[in-house]
Amino acid sequence: MLRLSKLTDYAVVVLVRLSGMEGMQTSPGIAAATGIPEPTVAKVLKTLAAGDLVSSQRGARGGYRLNRELSAIPIADVIAAVDGPIALTACVDGSTSECESRGLCPMRGRWDPVNDAIHSALSRITLADMQAAPLPALRMPSPVMAAARVVLQSAAE
Amino acid sequence: MLRLSKLTDYAVVVLVRLSGMEGMQTSPGIAAATGIPEPTVAKVLKTLAAGDLVSSQRGARGGYRLNRELSAIPIADVIAAVDGPIALTACVDGSTSECESRGLCPMRGRWDPVNDAIHSALSRITLADMQAAPLPALRMPSPVMAAARVVLQSAAE
DNA sequence: GGTTATCCGGACTGGGGTAGTCCTGATTGA
DNA sequence: TCAATCAGGACTACCCCAGTCCGGATAACC
Numbered sequence: 020m021l022r023l024s025k026l027t028d029y030a031v032v033v034l035v036r037l038s039g040m041e042g043m044q045t046s047p048g049i050a051a052a053t054g055i056p057e058p059t060v061a062k063v064l065k066t067l068a069a070g071d072l073v074s075s076q077r078g079a080r081g082g083y084r085l086n087r088e089l090s091a092i093p094i095a096d097v098i099a100a101v102d103g104p105i106a107l108t109a110c111v112d113g114s115t116s117e118c119e120s121r122g123l124c125p126m127r128g129r130w131d132p133v134n135d136a137i138h139s140a141l142s143r144i145t146l147a148d149m150q151a152a153p154l155p156a157l158r159m160p161s162p163v164m165a166a167a168r169v170v171l172q173s174a175a176e
Numbered sequence: 177m178l179r180l181s182k183l184t185d186y187a188v189v190v191l192v193r194l195s196g197m198e199g200m201q202t203s204p205g206i207a208a209a210t211g212i213p214e215p216t217v218a219k220v221l222k223t224l225a226a227g228d229l230v231s232s233q234r235g236a237r238g239g240y241r242l243n244r245e246l247s248a249i250p251i252a253d254v255i256a257a258v259d260g261p262i263a264l265t266a267c268v269d270g271s272t273s274e275c276e277s278r279g280l281c282p283m284r285g286r287w288d289p290v291n292d293a294i295h296s297a298l299s300r301i302t303l304a305d306m307q308a309a310p311l312p313a314l315r316m317p318s319p320v321m322a323a324a325r326v327v328l329q330s331a332a333e
Numbered sequence: 334g335g336t337t338a339t340c341c342g343g344a345c346t347g348g349g350g351t352a353g354t355c356c357t358g359a360t361t362g363a
Numbered sequence: 364t365c366a367a368t369c370a371g372g373a374c375t376a377c378c379c380c381a382g383t384c385c386g387g388a389t390a391a392c393c
Contacts, residue, residue, distance in 0.1 A: 021178055021179075021180065021255070021259070021262055021294065022178075022179055023178065024350095024351070024352090025351080025352070026351085026352075028287075045367090045368070045369090046368085046369085047368095056352095056353070056354090058353065058354055058355080059352075059353060059354090061369080061370095062352090062353080062354095064369090065369080065370070065371080068369090068370090075368090075369060075370085076360095076361085076368085076369080077359075077360040077361055077367095077368060077369045077370080078359095078360050078361020078362055078366095078367070078368060078369080079360095079361060079362045079363070079365095079366065079367045079368065080361080080362065080363090080367080080368085081360085081361070081362090081367075081368050081369065082368075082369085083369090094290055098178070102178070105178055130185075130306070132301055132305055132306065133251055133298065133301055133306070136297040136298070136300065136301055137178065137294055137297055137298070139297075140293040140294055140296075140297040141290065141293070141294070143293065144289055144290055144293055148289055149287070149289065149290070179350095181380070181381085182380080182381070183380085183381075202338085202339070202340095203339085203340085204339095213382070213383085215382065215383055215384075216381075216382060216383085218340080218341095219381090219382080219383095221340090222340080222341070222342080225340090225341095232339090232340060232341085233339085233340080233390085234338095234339060234340045234341080234388075234389045234390055235337095235338070235339060235340080235388095235389050235390025235391055236336095236337060236338040236339065236389095236390060236391040236392065237338075237339085237390085237391060237392085238338075238339045238340065238389085238390070238391085239339075239340090240340090
């Protein structure tokens with residue numbers, strides 16, 4: 020199974036939460052709203068700020084806010100900010116360390132097309148594509164929406 | 177960084193090696209040819225046999241052989257055989273365990289489009305695409321091939 | 334039928350990486 | 364000046380993977 024760090028999952032949750040509210044939001048506030056432990060939220064936000072996805076404001080009444088809309092944030096950017104460059108193996112992510120069986124390995128560099136394919140796939144999906152009506156305080160204006168929610172529910176379980 | 181288990185990388189090397197030789201091959205033989213430790217090769221081969229990518233033959237003069245040609249093996253199959261189902265997060269891989277912040281998490285099931293995109297990207301790339309002329313005993317029939325090798329070399333480093 | 338070569342399945346362990354916490358300092362507004 | 368908040372780093376505990384090892388089963392050869 021391809022594994023994504025849990026922090027990336029948290030990052031998506033946090034970013035969606037940020038987009039849902041006006042103005043600045045503090046990490047304790049986001050933690051309370053999402054159920055993610057506060058120190059972890061702070062860690063994620065700091066990482067996202069370093070990746071230029073959010074801006075921070077220090078001091079009293081400070082907090083974080085989104086730099087771009089969700090639809091302008093491909094999931095690849097989030098993964099890159101939290102987990103580093105997108106690559107499947109250590110062999111091909113630009114590391115300079117030598118592979119132990121370098122002289123015999125017939126696969127050197129061959130993962131590149133795979134990495135490219137994944138990167139382009141992830142670049143085409145934005146957070147807006149992943150976003151849906153927030154589950155808490157859900158409004159159901161129509162039976163269609165209710166049906167949609169059932170589908171989403173079962174897909175998630 | 178998306179991480180692929182090292183075993184998957186080994187699996188690709190082993191499968192390419194299997195395709196390069198006629199008849200049965202033993203795990204010690206493959207280990208010697210690839211530089212991968214013998215117990216690890218055996219482990220990979222057992223996993224691949226369970227995934228129906230290779231067939232095994234017990235007893236003296238036994239060994240392993242490919243079930244299909246490289247061009248008929250998408251990399252997605254290899255990953256699925258070695259690492260399990262292709263999914264980015266534990267949330268969406270069919271596990272029955274509950275997410276700790278289930279009621280608040282707005283992302284339940286939202287990774288599905290991402291997983292689908294990655295899966296389809298990986299299904300389009302076969303081992304034949306990743307294979308190239310084996311580096312040991314390399315033949316260079318034309319300057320074009322020599323130039324190609326330089327490109328592959330630099331891409332791998 | 335015995336011997337040899339090989340695969341099979343599981344258990345075990347050490348190391349690396351991640352998640353999560355904590356602390357100290359810097360910045361800003363009241 | 365004080366309180367609220369972010370910044371940056373260090374630290375620890377835990378989990379998972381990589382790699383090894385062992386006893387057993389199977390098949391070919393002599």
